[in-house]
Amino acid sequence: MELDFIRGLLRPAETKIVFLVMDGLGGLPVAAGGPTELEKARTPNLDGLAAEGICGLHEPIAAGITPGSGPSHLALFGYDPVKYQVGRGVLAALGTDFDLQPGDVAARGNFCTVDSEGRVTDRRAGRISTEQNRKLCAMLDKIELPGVEVFVRTVKEHRFLLVLRGQGLCGELADTDPQQVGRKPLAVKALSKAAEHTASLVSRFIEEAGKVLADSHPANMVLVRGFSQKPDWPTMSEAFGLKAAAIAAYPMYRGLGKLIGMDVLPTGTELEEEFETLKANWDKYDFFYLHVKPIDSAGEDGDFDRKVEWIEKVDALVPDLVRLKPDVLVVTGDHSTPSALKSHSWHPVPVLLWSADCRRDPVTSFGERACMAGGLGANIAAVNLMPLALANAGRLEKFGA
Amino acid sequence: MELDFIRGLLRPAETKIVFLVMDGLGGLPVAAGGPTELEKARTPNLDGLAAEGICGLHEPIAAGITPGSGPSHLALFGYDPVKYQVGRGVLAALGTDFDLQPGDVAARGNFCTVDSEGRVTDRRAGRISTEQNRKLCAMLDKIELPGVEVFVRTVKEHRFLLVLRGQGLCGELADTDPQQVGRKPLAVKALSKAAEHTASLVSRFIEEAGKVLADSHPANMVLVRGFSQKPDWPTMSEAFGLKAAAIAAYPMYRGLGKLIGMDVLPTGTELEEEFETLKANWDKYDFFYLHVKPIDSAGEDGDFDRKVEWIEKVDALVPDLVRLKPDVLVVTGDHSTPSALKSHSWHPVPVLLWSADCRRDPVTSFGERACMAGGLGANIAAVNLMPLALANAGRLEKFGA
Numbered sequence: 001m002e003l004d005f006i007r008g009l010l011r012p013a014e015t016k017i018v019f020l021v022m023d024g025l026g027g028l029p030v031a032a033g034g035p036t037e038l039e040k041a042r043t044p045n046l047d048g049l050a051a052e053g054i055c056g057l058h059e060p061i062a063a064g065i066t067p068g069s070g071p072s073h074l075a076l077f078g079y080d081p082v083k084y085q086v087g088r089g090v091l092a093a094l095g096t097d098f099d100l101q102p103g104d105v106a107a108r109g110n111f112c113t114v115d116s117e118g119r120v121t122d123r124r125a126g127r128i129s130t131e132q133n134r135k136l137c138a139m140l141d142k143i144e145l146p147g148v149e150v151f152v153r154t155v156k157e158h159r160f161l162l163v164l165r166g167q168g169l170c171g172e173l174a175d176t177d178p179q180q181v182g183r184k185p186l187a188v189k190a191l192s193k194a195a196e197h198t199a200s201l202v203s204r205f206i207e208e209a210g211k212v213l214a215d216s217h218p219a220n221m222v223l224v225r226g227f228s229q230k231p232d233w234p235t236m237s238e239a240f241g242l243k244a245a246a247i248a249a250y251p252m253y254r255g256l257g258k259l260i261g262m263d264v265l266p267t268g269t270e271l272e273e274e275f276e277t278l279k280a281n282w283d284k285y286d287f288f289y290l291h292v293k294p295i296d297s298a299g300e301d302g303d304f305d306r307k308v309e310w311i312e313k314v315d316a317l318v319p320d321l322v323r324l325k326p327d328v329l330v331v332t333g334d335h336s337t338p339s340a341l342k343s344h345s346w347h348p349v350p351v352l353l354w355s356a357d358c359r360r361d362p363v364t365s366f367g368e369r370a371c372m373a374g375g376l377g378a379n380i381a382a383v384n385l386m387p388l389a390l391a392n393a394g395r396l397e398k399f400g401a
Numbered sequence: 402m403e404l405d406f407i408r409g410l411l412r413p414a415e416t417k418i419v420f421l422v423m424d425g426l427g428g429l430p431v432a433a434g435g436p437t438e439l440e441k442a443r444t445p446n447l448d449g450l451a452a453e454g455i456c457g458l459h460e461p462i463a464a465g466i467t468p469g470s471g472p473s474h475l476a477l478f479g480y481d482p483v484k485y486q487v488g489r490g491v492l493a494a495l496g497t498d499f500d501l502q503p504g505d506v507a508a509r510g511n512f513c514t515v516d517s518e519g520r521v522t523d524r525r526a527g528r529i530s531t532e533q534n535r536k537l538c539a540m541l542d543k544i545e546l547p548g549v550e551v552f553v554r555t556v557k558e559h560r561f562l563l564v565l566r567g568q569g570l571c572g573e574l575a576d577t578d579p580q581q582v583g584r585k586p587l588a589v590k591a592l593s594k595a596a597e598h599t600a601s602l603v604s605r606f607i608e609e610a611g612k613v614l615a616d617s618h619p620a621n622m623v624l625v626r627g628f629s630q631k632p633d634w635p636t637m638s639e640a641f642g643l644k645a646a647a648i649a650a651y652p653m654y655r656g657l658g659k660l661i662g663m664d665v666l667p668t669g670t671e672l673e674e675e676f677e678t679l680k681a682n683w684d685k686y687d688f689f690y691l692h693v694k695p696i697d698s699a700g701e702d703g704d705f706d707r708k709v710e711w712i713e714k715v716d717a718l719v720p721d722l723v724r725l726k727p728d729v730l731v732v733t734g735d736h737s738t739p740s741a742l743k744s745h746s747w748h749p750v751p752v753l754l755w756s757a758d759c760r761r762d763p764v765t766s767f768g769e770r771a772c773m774a775g776g777l778g779a780n781i782a783a784v785n786l787m788p789l790a791l792a793n794a795g796r797l798e799k800f801g802a
Contacts, residue, residue, distance in 0.1 A: 028760055032453065036760075051792075061800055062402045063781065064788030065410070068801035081801070082406070091802050340758070344799055346792040347760050350778075372762050378457070378778040 003079070003239045005395070006387055010241040015327035016391040017242070018278075018288045019248050021076060022314055023069070023253075024296025025333025026057075026349040026368065028340045030304055033163040034241030037339060039302055039367035040351060041311040045318035046366040049354045053329075055363040056376025057348035058385060060335050066346045070094075073256045077289070078240065078386025079233070086259070087171065087228020092161040094255020096153045097200075100163065105171045106200055108226045109400060111136060111219035118184050118221075122176065124158040125219040133160060136219055143208045145201050162224055164202070170195040173202060175225035185223055202227075235261025236287065240390060245284070247277050248291035253315045257289055265399035275317045308341050328355040328392045330385060331366070348379050354393035404480070404640045407788055407797070411642040416728035416794040418643070419679075419689045422477060423656075423715055424470070425697025426734025427458075427750040427769065429741045433706055438696075438705055438740060439751060440768035442712040446719035447732060447767040451753045454730075456764040457777025458749035459786060461736050467747045471495075473735035478690070479641060479787025488572065488629020489658070493562040495656020497554045501564065501631045505548070506572045506599055509627045510553075510561040512537060512620035512801045519585050519622075524578065525559040526620040534561060537620055543607045546602050548759070559655045563625055565603070573598040574603060576626030586624055603628075636662025637688065641791060648678050649692035658690055676718045683725050700738030708740050729793045731786060732767070749780050756793035 028038035059065075060072040061081055068073035070091050071081035089106035100106060111133065113122040128136075133154045136278075140152040140160075148166030155161055172195040176186045188206065206222060213220045236244040238261070246257025246264045254264045263285070267277040271292060278288050292314055298307035321329065332351035335344050350371045352363075361375030372378045376388075390396050428438035460466075460483050461473040471492050472482035487495075492508035501507060512534065514523040519615035529537075540551040541561075549567030556562055571595040578586045589607065607623060607768045614621045637645040639662070647658025647665050655665045664686070668678040672693060679689050693715055699708035722730065733752035736745050751772045753764075762776030773779045777789075791797050 028758060033761065057776075061439055062788065063785035064790075064792035064797060065796065066792065066799045068799050071801035085801065118513070158631075338758075346789070346797070368760065369763055372776045373774060378762075378776050379781065 001387060003234055006078070006390070007239060008144075009397045009399055011395060011397045012241065013394045015395065016286055016288070016300055017328040017389050017393050018075065018290065018321060018326040018330070019389070020290050020292070020314075020321065020329065021073070022126070022292045022295045022311065022331070022333045024299045024335060024344070026087055026336025026338070026345070026347050027299065027307065028338035028347065030340050036368045037299070037307040039369065041308045041315065043311060043315040043366055045322075046313045047328065047364065049318065049331065050352045050366040050370070051364040052360060053352045053354035054358045054361050055350070055352045055366065055371045055374030056380050057371050057378050058332060058351045058376070058382040059348050059369065059379045059380045063379070064346050067335045068344070069252060069334060070256060072382070073253070075382035076332070076385060077236065077260060077332055078383060080383055082231060084106065084231070086231065089161070089171070089228040090225025091252070092155055092159070092226070094161060094259065095252040096155055096161050097251040098151065098153055098161060098163065099253065101165060102230055102232070103165070103169060105164045105169045105227060105229055107162045107224040108155075109162045110177065110223045111158045111160070112221050112223050113218040114185075114221040118179050120178060120183060120185060120221070120223070122218060123181060123223065127157045128219050130156050131153060132219065133157060136216060138215065139201060139212050140209055140222075144203055145204055148201060148340065150205065158219070162205070165197065169198045171198070171227045171229040173199055173227040176206065177225050178221040185221065207281045230257070231365070233260060237261055240386065241395065242287040243285050244287040244289065245281060246289045246291070247274050248289070249274060250291070250293050253291040253293070256399025260310050262289060271313055271317060276319050278295070279320065279324065292394040295333070296337045298341045300342060302339050302342040327394070328353065328389045330389055332385070349382075351376060351380070351385065353385070353388060353392065358392055402788060404635055407479070407791070408640060410794060410798045410800060412798045413642065414794060414796045415509070417687055417689070417798065418729040418790050418794050419691065419722060419727040419731070420477060420790075421691050421715075421722065421730070421732045422474070423696050423712065423732070423734045425700045425736060425738025425745065426696060426712070427737025427739070427746070427748050428700065428708065429748065436767045438700070438708040439712055440770065442709045442716065444712060444716040444767055446716045446723075448765065449755070450719065450723070450732065450755045451466060451767040451771070452765040453654075453761060454753045454755035455759045455762050455777055456751070456767065456775030457774045457781050458754045458769065458772050458779050459733060459752045459777070459783040460749050461778045461783045463748050468736045469497035469745070470653060470735060471657060473783070474654065476639065477733070477735055477785035477786060478661060480661065481784055485632070485634060487632065488564070490572070490629040491631060492653070493560070493627070494564060495660065497556055497562050498652040498655065499552065499554055499562060499564065502566065503631050503633070504566070504570060506565045506570045506628060506630055508563045508625040509556070509604075510563045511536065511578065511624045511659050512559045512561070513622050513624050514619040514679040515586075515622040518570050521579060521582050521584060521586060521622070521624070523619060524582065524624065528558045529620050531555060531557050533620065537614065537617060540613050540649060541610055541623075544606055544613065546605055547566025549602060551606065559620070563606070565599065570599045571631040572599070572628040573738065574600055574628040577607065577623040578626050589622055632660070641787065642796065643688040644683055644686050645688040645690065647690045647692070649690070650675060651692070651694050652750040654694070662713045662758050663690060663700055672714055672718060676721050680721065680725065696734070697738045698721065700740045701743060703740045703743040705740040729754065729790045731790055733786070750783075752781070752786065754776060754786070754789060754793065760791055
């Protein structure tokens, strides 16, 4: 449903909704016919919620589509991920906790290697260390451009964030990455009249960067791409009438929350600290997004057992959540990250929704195969979960008379 | 998903996908509570694939919609069947193995009976025999028009194909069938300025046809409808990066494959020959569409037992397919043709998808009721099967970062 449709049905309520997002939750067996990570994990508390709730598997984007973290989270938050697309530059800003302002132009940069003719010989500069990256970013951050502020921040290895801040900037610029070695970086090109001034500024930045990095082989040049500006989207408050808080140990997820107007709550890097933060702020918000990263990381590393362990750790903290008596509790992942594939995947993601009025289904354990038989169906679009949560929280009026 | 969305995510791979399409596969019980044709059939090989794969029921077009063979196949091939519609004239050309060229204008013709005043007394000319049709088409095929070639081909009984070939033709013409007896055929009418020249040519053809057929009562006139031209759609190669082959004993299905750029492989009329053709061409393609017609024909004839037998014949050949080690094997029908209804129907169609990474569901037999509990869901849109197959074949990149 369009956000405007939902917005037209909102009604105020004193209810509280919690989305517990276990990043990369969905999995696969390592041996044919065996259990997935979630099926293997001992999860008495989640199983109890599944038994009292309604379960299913959600499809973050569409059948067969493997999502990145940006689109998959936006879908969970009720924003159509194909309509609400975030540029790579903006995502890089979110991922580094950079406080991107309206009007800023952000881009993802790569340090690269060029030969004496200026032709790219390595698009990733030998994947220099993050440590080395920090030194080089500190140098680039000193570059001055007329009338605008320049920010250069380390992302990781060869990747950095470039932000220009000032009046009249526009992010409609083409990438400079030639996408193959043996070619010179592409000239900065404005894709619209409005972006011509910004193009000349970026062009000058790159020229200066080349001088600053001249002696920093292999990282002696930069490529920039994914120019974009902070989108002007409805906030969670505007779209769903929710005072929303984000609790996440990783910058990317705090950034995604901030992008749609969530308050980002200071928290620690430990799971227990995230749950403590939620408890401490319970009275202040209607909606809590609590993000758990290590499950995905274990999947990316291909570590089945570690993924199982982290799922069990989350399960052990679930009673703390339940004791707060949320009106609606949704437990799911943003996408699947099967340790068998060591990457995000297209497989639908287990989801349980618990509320007093949810209409229980026969599912009594929280796992991929069990959820296939759940009342939410085996491939509900992720974007539908938020309206369902609102309904279960008594926050939606009847449509039509 | 739009084809352009999928196209933006394609990545090359060496994997192979097979779609085994059992035409009209879905069925109904003859006695309430009894088995469907597929449930009755002994299918140990398909059951084995179901047990190792993921199952469901697909909806070719949308809930409640009974599809023709054109739209239902296009949906299976990943083309939105409401957006990608084939004109009746083009379908007639496909169904007669006519080698339709870009720019040709095709129409479906009916022989009809007119009285001395030229009023239609039988819109189907008493359903003359196909044999008689051939004689009349040979006569009409000799009609000459200025500047264009004229082709007239037998379809079946009273139905024929008319094609004009030449420069500057346009298919935007209204039907001439008055849709009821007692009226004269409608004059040929151009629906656009661009079609006026074509309208005058078709008008002349009909005039000549009336003269040629004057003594051929009851087939003494023609009605033409469904004027259309070969659509300029993305090929399977452009849309999905697949080198695709079609193996089908019936012209219509070869034509549908050809329409979206599949290579049509010469094959025999026997089931075994189709499977042999696939085997012989295994190294040459990424994607194989293998079409099995007699299951649908048995359904259309209301012959439950013959439908069961043909399903069992296909099952017996499945091991030949499996031995080739496709990376992704999809077994399904294009639509349901319950023998109880003697026609196509709107009922969702059993589908199984087998791949190493498909995430098995608990379904262990291939049948309508078993598939309702499958991981693909009880009514997945047919158009989603191709992206799913691509994902399982490792042919799609992640969407977003």
